Amino acid sequence: MTTQADLAVRFEAERGRLRSVAYRMLGSLNEAEDAVQEGWLRLQRADSAEVRNLSGWLTTVVGRICLDMLRARTTRREEPFETDTGEEFRLPDPVVRPVDPVHEAELADSVGLALLVVLDTLAPAERLAFVLHDMFAVPFEELAPIVERTPAATRQLASRARRRVQGRAPAPDTDLARQREVVDAWLSATRAGDFEALLALLDPDVLLRVDQGPGTASLLVRGALEVAGQAATYGRMAPVTFPAFVGDGMGMVAAPNGKPATVGAFTFRGGRIIAVDIITDPVRVAAITANWS
Numbered sequence: 001m002t003t004q005a006d007l008a009v010r011f012e013a014e015r016g017r018l019r020s021v022a023y024r025m026l027g028s029l030n031e032a033e034d035a036v037q038e039g040w041l042r043l044q045r046a047d048s049a050e051v052r053n054l055s056g057w058l059t060t061v062v063g064r065i066c067l068d069m070l071r072a073r074t075t076r077r078e079e080p081f082e083t084d085t086g087e088e089f090r091l092p093d094p095v096v097r098p099v100d101p102v103h104e105a106e107l108a109d110s111v112g113l114a115l116l117v118v119l120d121t122l123a124p125a126e127r128l129a130f131v132l133h134d135m136f137a138v139p140f141e142e143l144a145p146i147v148e149r150t151p152a153a154t155r156q157l158a159s160r161a162r163r164r165v166q167g168r169a170p171a172p173d174t175d176l177a178r179q180r181e182v183v184d185a186w187l188s189a190t191r192a193g194d195f196e197a198l199l200a201l202l203d204p205d206v207l208l209r210v211d212q213g214p215g216t217a218s219l220l221v222r223g224a225l226e227v228a229g230q231a232a233t234y235g236r237m238a239p240v241t242f243p244a245f246v247g248d249g250m251g252m253v254a255a256p257n258g259k260p261a262t263v264g265a266f267t268f269r270g271g272r273i274i275a276v277d278i279i280t281d282p283v284r285v286a287a288i289t290a291n292w293s
Helices: 003-028 028-046 053-078 113-119 124-135 140-147 153-166 178-192 193-201 224-240 282-288
Strands: 203-211 221-223 241-246 249-256 264-271 271-279
Touching: 003 028, 028 053, 028 282, 053 124, 053 140, 113 124, 113 153, 113 249, 113 264, 113 271, 124 140, 124 153, 178 193, 178 224, 178 241, 178 249, 178 264, 178 271, 193 203, 193 282, 203 224, 221 224, 221 249, 224 241, 224 264, 241 264, 264 282, 271 282
Parallel strands: 203 271
Antiparallel strands: 203 221, 241 249, 249 264, 264 271
C-alpha cells in the first residue's frame, strides 16, 4: 500500500516537470503553480493503487486542468486587453534569472517569450495537443480523451498548431555571446540617447510591445525608426537597467533603488533585434522577479 508520505515524495519528484508543462500551457507562473497544486489534490483523492504510470497520469491530469483553465480564461475574456492602437494582446510571464553560469545552464529548459506569445494565439485544444505532444512526447492516444477527439483528430490539432507556431515564431538566434553584445550595446545607446546606434541594432520591421497591465492602454509600435524613438525616450531608466536572462535568452531588468520595476525580453535574428517585449505592470513584475537573487 502506498502511504501519503510515499505519494508526496513521488509527486515532488515530478513537480518540476509538471510545472514546465503547466507554464507552457498557461504562460503564467502563478497559474502554473495553481495547476500543479490542483494536480496534487486530485492525486490525493485518487486510488493510487490504480495508477500504474504516475508520471503519465500526472501529466494527463495537469494537462486537463490547464485545458479547463484556458477555456475558462477565454470565456471570461479577461485577456488580452486593448492597446492604445486598438490591437489586443497580453504578454505571458517570462522566467527571469540573473546572468551567471548557473542560470545559463538552465536556459536549455526554458521557453522564449516570443514562442509563448504565439502559443497564446492557439485555441485551447490546439495548445494542449502541441505542447504535450511536441514538447513532452505524450502520445496522441493519451491526449485524445482529454480533448474529446479521436487520436487522428488530435494529431490534426497538433499539426495545425505546429504550422502556426512555425509560421509566426521561426527559430531565433541562440548565440548568447552575440545576444549579450547586442543588449550591452542597446543599454549603452539608451544611456547616451544615441538614436543612430539604437537604429543600427534593430531589424527594419522590429516590433515593440509594452504590457502595462489591466486598466492601462498597452503600447504596440512597429518599425525601427519608431522603436528607436521609444527607446531613446526611456533613457532615464537606462542607468538602473542591466542584462538578465529572460525566458531562453538575454533580456534586461530595470531596478531603480534595487527593486525590479520593468522586465524586457528581446528576440534576435541575423544579429539584430526583431522584437522587444516589455512588462511594466508592477504586480506582475513583482511576481515574476519574486525569486530574483
